[in-house]
Amino acid sequence: MIKTEYYKDLTKMNTFGMKVKARCFVEYDSVADLVDIEFGDLARPVLHIGGGSNLLFTDDFKGTVLHSKIDFIEILDESHDPQLVQHSDRTSLCHFDPAKRVEKPVLVSVGAGVVFDDFCDWAAKEGLWGVENLSYIPGEVGASAVQNIGAYGVEVKDVICRVYCYDTVEEEFVSFGVEDCRYGYRDSIFKSPEVKGRYVVTHVVFALSRIPQPRLDYGHLADAVKEAQSARASELTPSLIRKVIIRIRKEKLPEPSVMGSAGSFFKNPVIAHEHFERIESAAKAEHGADYKVPHYDLPDGTVKVPAAWMIEQCGWKGRRSGGAAVWDKQPLVIVNHTGEAFPEEIIGLEKRIIASVKQKFGVELHPEVDHI
Ligand SMILES: Cc1cc2nc3c(=O)[nH]c(=O)nc-3n(C[C@H](O)[C@H](O)[C@H](O)COP(=O)(O)OP(=O)(O)OC[C@H]3O[C@@H](n4cnc5c(N)ncnc54)[C@H](O)[C@@H]3O)c2cc1C
Numbered sequence: 001m002i003k004t005e006y007y008k009d010l011t012k013m014n015t016f017g018m019k020v021k022a023r024c025f026v027e028y029d030s031v032a033d034l035v036d037i038e039f040g041d042l043a044r045p046v047l048h049i050g051g052g053s054n055l056l057f058t059d060d061f062k063g064t065v066l067h068s069k070i071d072f073i074e075i076l077d078e079s080h081d082p083q084l085v086q087h088s089d090r091t092s093l094c095h096f097d098p099a100k101r102v103e104k105p106v107l108v109s110v111g112a113g114v115v116f117d118d119f120c121d122w123a124a125k126e127g128l129w130g131v132e133n134l135s136y137i138p139g140e141v142g143a144s145a146v147q148n149i150g151a152y153g154v155e156v157k158d159v160i161c162r163v164y165c166y167d168t169v170e171e172e173f174v175s176f177g178v179e180d181c182r183y184g185y186r187d188s189i190f191k192s193p194e195v196k197g198r199y200v201v202t203h204v205v206f207a208l209s210r211i212p213q214p215r216l217d218y219g220h221l222a223d224a225v226k227e228a229q230s231a232r233a234s235e236l237t238p239s240l241i242r243k244v245i246i247r248i249r250k251e252k253l254p255e256p257s258v259m260g261s262a263g264s265f266f267k268n269p270v271i272a273h274e275h276f277e278r279i280e281s282a283a284k285a286e287h288g289a290d291y292k293v294p295h296y297d298l299p300d301g302t303v304k305v306p307a308a309w310m311i312e313q314c315g316w317k318g319r320r321s322g323g324a325a326v327w328d329k330q331p332l333v334i335v336n337h338t339g340e341a342f343p344e345e346i347i348g349l350e351k352r353i354i355a356s357v358k359q360k361f362g363v364e365l366h367p368e369v370d371h372i
Pocket of ligand 1: 015047048049050054055068112140143144148149190199201202253254255256261262264370
C-alpha cells in the first residue's frame with residue numbers, strides 16, 4: 001500500500017522534535033509499492049527518511065518526504081546458493097558475495113523499514129552474533145547502511161554483505177557489495193554528492209554467526225560485561241552484551257522520546273600532529289604537566305581529537321540557549337531542551353560552539369547531523 005499525505009506534520013518523525021511539515025509525504029509498504037511510485041511526478045526535492053534520527057529540519061520541507069515500511073527479517077536458507085539471491089518481489093537475480101569475514105555466516109535479509117534495534121533484539125534472541133554492540137542506536141535498517149552506523153568498536157559495515165536498492169534514475173533494482181559501498185567513518189557511497197538521494201535502500205543482507213565472537217575491546221566494555229556476567233551468573237551471550245550496552249547508553253545519552261536530539265552533533269576532527277602538540281602543550285599549561293588530552297593517533301600520522309573534549313574545554317557542557325542546550329552528560333550532543341526549540345535556536349548554538357572551538361583550538365568543527 002502507498003499512503004500519501006499533504007502538509008504532513010513531521011514532529012514525531014524526527015528525533016530532534018522540530019515542529020516542521022512536509023508538503024508531501026509518501027509511505028510505502030513493499031518493494032512492489034515502491035516501483036509504483038512515479039518519481040518524476042513527485043514534488044521536488046525528494047528526501048527519503050528513516051527514523052529521522054540524524055537529521056535537523058531547518059524549516060518546513062517544500063518537496064516530498066518518502067518513508068519505507070518494508071519490514072521483514074528473514075534467515076536465508078542454508079541450502080541457498082550464496083552467489084545468487086533472488087530479489088524479493090522481483091525476478092531479477094543479483095550476484096551475492098559470499099560472506100568472507102564471518103566464520104560459518106548466517107545470512108539474514110532485513111527490510112529497510114525495520115527499526116535497527118528491533119533487528120538487534122531479534123538477532124540476540126536467535127543467539128546470533130554480530131550486531132549486539134550496535135544495540136539501541138536509533139533509526140532504521142535502510143539508513144544504517146547509508147550511515148555506516150557504529151558503536152562500541154563495531155561498524156555495521158563489518159556485518160553487511162550486500163545492500164539492495166532501487167535506482168530512482170534508471171528505475172531498476174541494483175545491489176552493492178560491501179566493497180562497492182565505499183564505507184568510511186559514518187560515510188558511504190550513498191552520501192556522496194554525486195549519488196545522494198538516487199538510491200532507495202530496500203533491504204540489506206547481513207552476515208551474522210552462531211559462533212561466539214564477542215567484541216569487547218572498546219573502553220571499559222569488557223569490565224562492564226564481566227561484572228554483569230558474574231552478577232547474573234550468566235554465560236557470555238549476545239543478549240547479555242546487548243543488555244549491558246543498552247544500560248550504558250541510557251546512562252550517557254538522551255532518550256529520544258524524552259529529550260529531542262540527533263545524537264552526536266559534530267564529527268570528531270582530525271588534525272596534523274604538530275597542531276595536536278600545540279593543543280597539548282597549551283592544555284598542560286592550563287591544567288598541569290600531568291594533564292593528558294584524549295586523542296587517537298591515526299596510521300597516517302594525523303590525530304583524531306574528541307570534539308566532546310574541545311566543546312567541554314570551551315565551557316559549553318550543560319549550557320542552554322533558548323530551547324537548545326548542550327547535553328550535560330555528553331557535550332557532543334545538542335538537545336531540544338524545552339521540546340519547543342526552533343531550528344534557528346539549534347543552529348545558533350551550533351554556530352557559537354563552532355566559533356569558540358575555532359578560537360580556542362584553531363580547529364573547525366563540522367556537523368555530523370544532516371541539515372535539511
Ligand atoms: C540519541 C541518539 C544516539 C545516537 N547514537 C548513534 C551511535 O551510537 N552511532 C551512530 O552511528 N549513530 C548514532 N545516532 C545517529 C543515528 O541514529 C544514525 O545515523 C541512524 O542510522 C539514522 O537512522 P534513521 O533511520 O533515523 O535515518 P534518518 O536520520 O532518517 O536518515 C539518515 C540518512 O539516511 C538516508 N536514508 C534513510 N532511509 C533510507 C533508505 N531507505 N534509502 C536510502 N536512504 C535512506 C536519509 O536520506 C539520510 O541521508 C544516534 C542518534 C540519536 C538521536
